Amino acid sequence: MKENVPMLIRQAREKLGLSQAALAARLEVSTNTVRNWENGRSTPAISIRPLLETVLEISLQEQQETTPALISTQPDAATRVPYEVTASTQQSLKEKNRMQMLNRVHLRWIRGVLENSLYLATLIRLGLRERPHAVANPWRLVVQESSQVPERHLPPGTSLTKVYDEYNEEILVLGEPGAGKTTLLLDLTKDLLQRAERNDAHPLPVVFNLSSWAKKSLPLQGWMIEELQTKYQIPKRLAQEWVVGHQILPLLDGLDEVVASSLSSCIEAINSYRQEHGMMAMVVCCRKADYFRQSMRLLLSTAVEVQPLTAEQIDAYLTQAGKDLTAVRVALQQDPILRDVASTPLMLSTIAATYHDQPISSMLALHSVAERRQMILENYIERVLEQRGSFKKEAKLQQTKSYLAWLAKHMLLHGQTEFYVERMQPDLLDDASAQRGYRTTIIRSIYALQCTIIGALFAWIFGGKPEPGNMRGVGDGLLGLLGSGPGNAILGWMAPGLGGGLEGGGMFGMILGLVFIVVTLLIDVSGSSQQVSWAALRAQLVKSLLIGLRNGIVSGGCIGSLCGLFFFAIRQDLSYAFSQALGFGAFTGNIIGLVSLLVVTLRVSPEREEASSLSVGLVTRLIDGIVIGGCGGLGFGLVSSLLVNVQQGAIYGGIVGIAFGLTFGFAGGTRLIRDVGTISPAEIVRWNWHHAFANWSGILIKGLVIGLMIFLMVMIVLGSAGSLLHDSVYAWKYGCVYGIIVGASATVASILTGILNSGWESNTLDERHLMRPNEGIRRSLYNSLFAAGCFGPIGGIASGGMVGFAFGLIAALPGWPVLALGFAIILGSVFALEFAMLRGGIAFLAHYLLRWYLWREKYLPWRYIRFLDYAASRILLRKIGGGYIFHHRMLLEYFAAYGGEVASRSSEEEPVIIKRA
Template sequence: MNDHQSTLPDPQRILAAVVFSDAVGFSARMAADEERTLGLVERDLLLMRQICEEKQGQVLKSTGDGLLMYFDNALQAVACALEIQKKLTNQSKSLSDEDVLNHRIGIHLGNVYLKDNDIMGNGVNIAARLQTQAEPGGICLSKTVYDEVKKTLSVKATYLGLRELKNISEAFPVYQILLESPRTRLRSPAPPLRQDYRNRQVLLDKVSHYWIEGVLETSLQRRVALELGLDSRDDLLDRPWSLLWRSQDTSDLLPPETRAIAKFDDLGASRSLLILGAPGSGKTTTLLEIARELIERAKYDVNLAIPVIFNLSSCPGKRQTIAAWLVDELNRKYQVRREIAKTWLQEQKLLLLLDGLDEVNPTNRESCVEAINQFYQDHGQTDLIVCSRIGDYEALQTRLQLQGAICLQPLTPEQVKQYFLNSGEDLAAIAQIIEEDSSLQELARSPLMLSIMSLAYQGMSASELQETVTPEERRQHLFDTYIQRMLVRRVADKPYQDQQTKHWLSELARQLVKDSQTVFLIEGIQRSWLSRKSHKFEYNAKLFSILGAMVGVTFSIILPNSATFFLFEIGLSSFFITTITGAVLGFVSAVCWAVFRQIFGPRVFSPLGVFSYSAVTGAIAVLLGLQATRFYEDWIIYKKSYLVFGDQEALPFLSVIYAASAILFLVVAKNPITPYNKIQWSWFWAKEKLIDGMLWGLGFGVLFGAFSMFYVFIALANHPGFSTSANPNLARFLAPFILGIPLALIVQLLGGLIAFLIGGFTGTDVDRTTKPNQGIWQALHNSLILGTAAMVILGTLAGLVGESILAGLALGIGVGFASGGIAVLKHGLLRLLLRSQNRIPWNYAHFLDYATSCIFLQKMGGGYIFSHRLLLEHFAAMKSQPGGQTK
C-alpha cells in the first residue's frame, strides 16, 4: 500500500518497529545536478515502497530523500531493510557510478503514538538518529531490535558501542548490519589477513592514543564545553562542476546544533571537507571529535578506511608529492613500515585528516594546496578533511578542490556571559571587567582564549586585570599570566627554575617554527638545530674524528700491520698508530669541508665539488703523513724499522684511501638521523638484500682487488727473488691476478653476507609500543643485537678459514654501527653539543613531561605538541638572554 491510502487506528500508544531511510550525499548531489538526483531518488524510493508492502509494512511519509516506515514487529522491519539493501546492491551492479545512490537505514522498536497516518514519540526520534550512524549501504539497529532478531538473523550484526544520538539524553547501544555495497566492494573485497588486521588495529589504537587520549581529552578548548555554530563556506572551494554562482564572502549559517561529523557524512562516497576558523576557534578540536567518531566506526568494521591524523606543517610543497610525504609521516610518526604505508595509500585504505594548512611555510603553502588537489585527483576514493585558519586560506590564490567547506563561528556574547556566570566566585572579577572591556570581549569569543582566561585569571582581583589597553597587550598579558600561574601550581616539587623552563620551551618553540613542525620527537633532533657555522664545524670535527678513529681501529684489527698503510712505524703498537692517524684524518676532512663549503657554497654538493673536496683532503692527509715520517725518520732507523711501501710507491694508494674515507665521513654526517623500529627476521628481505649486498661487495671487491694488484706488482718489481726465476716477467704479470681476483670475490661474498644479516632483520610492520626517544633506544638495541650476531658468525668463519678471529669481530662492530650505531653516535654527540649551549636540558624527556604537567605541552605517544599553536607562537616570540633567561 502507499502512504496516501494507509489508515491507522485512533490515536494510541503501542509498541512498533519504526524504520527510517536516507540517501547518502543527497544535498551535494542536488547541488551538482538537481533533476538527475531527483530521478535517482524517485527510482529507489519506488523500490523501497514495493518491498515495504511485500513485508506487510506501511509507508507513512516521504522525507524527500528517504522514507518513514512502520511495522508491527522487529522481524518484519529487519527483513524489509535487508531486502532493500540487497536489491539496491544488485541494482547498482548494472549501473554506472553516477547512477548509484547509497542509502542508510535505522530501525528502532519502542512505544510510539499513532495518529492521522503519522507516528510520533521518542521511538521515532531514535530511529531517525540511528540511520545517521549507519555506513552507506548499512542498517543500524537499536538494542531492543537486535535482542528480538539476533536468534533468527542470517547475517552478522556488529556492535558499534554506545553512541551519543542527537537530542537523545543518554548514550545508546547501536548494532550495524553492513551488506556488500559499491563503496565496500571498492574498499576491501576480502577479509584482511591476520597480520593485516593486526597492523590495522595497532594503527587505530595509536591514532586514538596519540590524538584522542593525548590531545583531545586534555586540550584547553575541552575545558569550555560550549556549542559552536557552523557556517557553510562552499564559496571558498574550487568546484568547477558547480553551476551555482556565489558572490565573494558568501556564507550560509547551518541550522543550530549541526555537527561537523554529520556534515561530513552527508557528503557521501569519497567525502572531502575543509574546516576553517579563526585562531583558537576550535578547528583542531572539531577535527579530533570527527576522528574519534570515525575511529570507533573503523574498529568494528574492517571494510572502513583507517582514520589517520597528520599535521601539514612539514608539507614540503613541490619538493615531494603528498603521497611520498604521507609515507614518510606514517613511518616517522606512527612507526609504520614504508612498504605497508605505500600499500595502504595505493589501495586507498586510509581516511586522511590533515590539520594545520596555515602552519605550512608560507613559501610552500600554494604548492601544498596544489599537491593536495593533485593527490585527491589521483586517489579519488580516499576520504579527506583539511583544517586551516580562514585568514591564511583566504590569502591563497589556489583553492582546494573538495566537496564541502564549513567555518567555525565564534562564541556569542551570550554564551561567554553565561559561562562566567556559571563559573562562580573564582571568575567574578573577569566577569565584571569583561562587560566594559571590548578587547577582553573579543578574546573571550575564542574557546581557547576563554579557557586560558579561566585558568590564568582564576581568583584574581579586578585591579590586576585593568593593566592593559590594546588587544595585543591584552593577549600578551593573558599568555604571560597563564604561563606564570601554571608554573606556580608546581611549587612543592619543581625540578626546574621557572626562567629555565621558559627558556628551554622558547628554544623548542623557535626550532619547531623554523623546521615547520608541530609534533616534537626527541629522536627527531637533527643537525639543523645547530644554527651557527662554528657549532656545525665543531659537530663535524668531532664526528669525523670519531669515525676516523674507528676506521683506524678496524684496520689495526683486520690487518695487524695496517700501520704501514699510514706510511710509518715508530715502534708503537699498530692499534695506537692507526687510531691516532684515523682521528687526524677525520679532523682534516672536517676542516677541508668547512673551507670548501665557505668558498663554493651550495655548489660544493655537486659531483665535481665532492670529488675536489675528497681529492684535496686525501692529498693533505698524505702530505701530513710524509711530514710525520720525516720527523720520526731518525728514530725509525734507530729502531731498524722501515717503510713498507716507500714514499713514492705509497702515495697513489694512500691518497685514494684517504679520499674515500673523507667521502664516507661526509655521507654519514649529511644523512639525517633516522630512528629505528623493532626488528624481526624476514627470509624474504634477507634474500632481497643478499643480491644487493653482493653487487655492492663486488664493486668494493674490484676496487680493493685493483689496489692489491697494483701494490703486489710494484712490490714484486723490486723483489730480488723474482729476477732470478725462470720467467720473471710472467711471474710479475700473474702474481697480482692470483692475489687480487680472490680478494675481490671474498669482499663480494662478505658484502652479501653482511647485507643478508642486516636485511633479514627488518622492522615490524607497525610497532605497537611508543615512548620518548624510542627510535634511538631501539637503534642502540638493534646495533647491539645485530653487531653481536655478526661478531659470532663472522668471527667463526674467519677462524675456520685460518684468519684471525679478531677480523670477524671488527667486521661485527662495523655491522653494529651500520644497523643503528651511527644513529646513536650522531644523536648523542648532537645532544651533548646542544646541552653545552644550554639549548636543551640533560634529561629532555623528564623536562618535557614536566612541561606537560604544567599544561604547556600535550604528550602524544612518544612525541610532544604545544597545547595550542598560539601558545607555541607566544613562546617562540620570547627573547632569550644570557644564562637561559627569557623575556
C-alpha cells in the same frame, strides 16, 4: 571465457615491454615471485594487487569472479608454496591491519589529544556558520543563481558530524586561532572511527597535519603515503594499497601551518587530488585569515566557520567554574575588549586558569586585543611554571621559557607539529659553521674511539717483552696466551718482517691497520652497489689497480720520507730510519692506494671521492692526526703497560700514535667515513632470508673481485718494498701471505655487508615503536650490538680460516693454528666494532654529541627528556607516545616569538611571522 590470472599478468607485462625483473623492481618483490605468478605456482597477495593492477593497467577483480581459485590454483597449494595463503587468512590479516590502524588513530588523536585538551570545547556547544562562498563552486558560471546562496547560521547545537553527513562528506572548517577547529575535527574523527569499527567497508579516518607538506611538495596522494609511513609506521606497500584503493578518509588539519609561500600550492595539490578522487570524503581545517588571503579556493561541497562564544556562553561557563572567577565575570561584563579576547574557548579557559584567584586589573590598562591576548598567555605561562614541581630546583622561570622558546622556533622553522628527541638533526645548530664544526667533531670522535680500540688490539697481539735473545713482540700477548711462546719464533721465516722496528709483531700491527681501513670502507659503502656483474667489475679491474698503485706510490713515498727523517732524528740510525720509512711508506701507500681502488671500483659518490683525496686542509689534517694519533697511542700504551711496563707502553704507544696520526689523520683518512650530516638511527630491524640471498651471485662476485684486487695491491707493495732489504723470493712470498690476509678480510667484509644490506628490513608494524621518548636512539644502540654479535664472530671465523690458509699452506708455518685463532679473535673484534658503529653506533654517538653541542650553547638542558616531561606536567606541552607537541598552536607561536624574534624557513622564502594578531 576470460583468460586466467597467470596468462593475464604475463600478457600485460609483455605488452608494456617489461621484463620479469623490471616488474619485480617496480613492485618491490623478487623476480622469483613474479615468475611464480606467471607459472601459476602462486598468486598475488591481496596487499600487492592494487599496485600490481596500477603498474600493469589491468583488473584482477574480474578474474576473481570468473576464477574462484585465485588464491590457490591447486587444492594443496596452501601447504606447498609459502606465498600461497588461504582467502580466510588474508581476510584475517586485512581485518587485523584495519583494527591496528583504527587503534593508532584513536590512541594518538582521541586519547592522546582530544581527551587531554588544554580546554574542553566540547563542554561548550560551539556555533557554526555556513560559508558557501569560501569554497570553489564549479557551477557558479553556469547557474547564476548558485552564486546567490546566502550565508546562514546553523541551528544551535549542530555538530560537525551532522554537517559532514549533509554536505556529501566534504567540508572546510574555518575559524579564529583557538576557536576550537581541531577539537571539532577530532570530535568528528571519534564518530568516524566508531563507524569504521562497525562497518568494514567504511574508509579509515586518518588525521594528517599539513604542516609537513611543504618540505617536499609532493602530490597529495604521495604525501599521504609518506605520512602513513613516517607518522603512523605503516609499511609502504600497505600504505599504497590503502591510499590507492580509496581506503583512507583524509582529515586534513593545519592548512594555515603550511609556510606562506607554499600555501597556494598546497591548496592546488588538494584540488588536484579532489579532481582525481572526487567521490572520496575529505575535511580540511584552516585559520580564517590565512585562508582568505589566498586567491585560490578549495574544491569542497561547503565551508563552515566556527563562531565566537556569545556573552551567554561565556557567563555560563564562568558561573559553572565557581566563585573564584567572580572578578573575571565582572570584568568581562564591563570591558568589551576583554570580552572580545575571551570569545574563543582557548582564551576563555586560559583566562579562567590564570585569574581564578588572582586580580585581573593589571591587564585592563591595555587597549588592544592582541596586547591583552599576549599578556594573558604570558601570565598563564608564568603561573603554571611557578607551581611547585620536581624540576623547579634545576630550572628557573626564564631559563625554562628560553628552552621552550628555542624548541618552538625550530619546530616552526622546520614545519613540525610534533617533536621527537630521536629525530633531532644537526640542522638545529645555528649556522653552517657550527654544523661543519659538529661534523668534524663527530668524525674525530668516531675515529678516536675506533683507533683507541684498534690500538689496544694491536698491543694485545704485538705482545710484551720477550726472553733475552729473542725478537720483539707477540710472545706475551694474545698469541702467547694461545701457546705461541715468547718472541716472534712462531712466525718462522717471516719473523724478520721488513726489518728495523717492523719485525714480526710490528708488521702484525701494520696488517691490522690495513684490515681496519678496508673493513671500515667496505662495510660503509658496499651496500651502494648491490647489483654488480662480473663484466662491470672486470672492466674496472685494471683501471682501479693502476690508479690505486699510482696514488699509493706517490703518497706513500711522501709519508715514508717524512717518517724516515723523523726516526733518523730520534735514533741517529740510518738503517733503522730507512726500514721505518719503508714500512710506514708501504703502509700509508697501501691505505691511499686501497681507498683509490675502492673509489673507482665501487663508483663511490663524488663527495667521497673528493674526500678520499688529500684535499683536506693542512691544519685540519694536523689536528686530526694529533687527536686520532693520541687516542690510538693511548689505547696501545695502556694495554702494553699492563702486559709489560709503563716505559715500554709509553715508547711503543708513542710510535703507534705517530703511525695512527699519519695514516688515519694527516693522510686524510677521517674523510673516508660516510657523511654524518644526517643522524639515521637503526630503530627497527627484521631479517629476511629470501631478500638476503636474492642477489647472492652478484654479492659473491663483487666480494671476490674486490678481494683479488686488494690482494694484488698489498702483495705488489709489500713485495716491492721488501725486495729493497731482503731477497726477492722472501719479499714476494711475504707480500703474498699478507696480501691473502688483507684480501680475504676485504672479501668477507664485502660479502657480509651485501648480505646484511639485503636481508635487514625496517618496514614493520610495531606497537612499541617510538612509544617512549628517545626510544629510537636506545633501539639503535641495541641493534648495533646485535649486528656486532651476529657479524663479528662470522667475520672473525671466516677471516681466521683464510689466515690459517695463508700461514699454513702458503707460508708453511707449523704454528698456523695459533695464528689463525689469534687473527680470528682480533679480526672478529674489528668486524664487530665496524658493524656496530656503522649499523647504529654512529647514530647513537652522533645524537648525544649533538645534544652536548646544544647544551653547551644553552639551548637545552642536558637531561632533556626530564625537562620535556616537566613542561608536559605544567600543561605547556602534551606527550603523545614518544613525542611532544605544544598544547595549542598559540602557545607554540608565543614561545617562538619570545624575545621579539622572527623565524624564517630560508632566505629564499617569505619569513614566518611568529606573532599573529
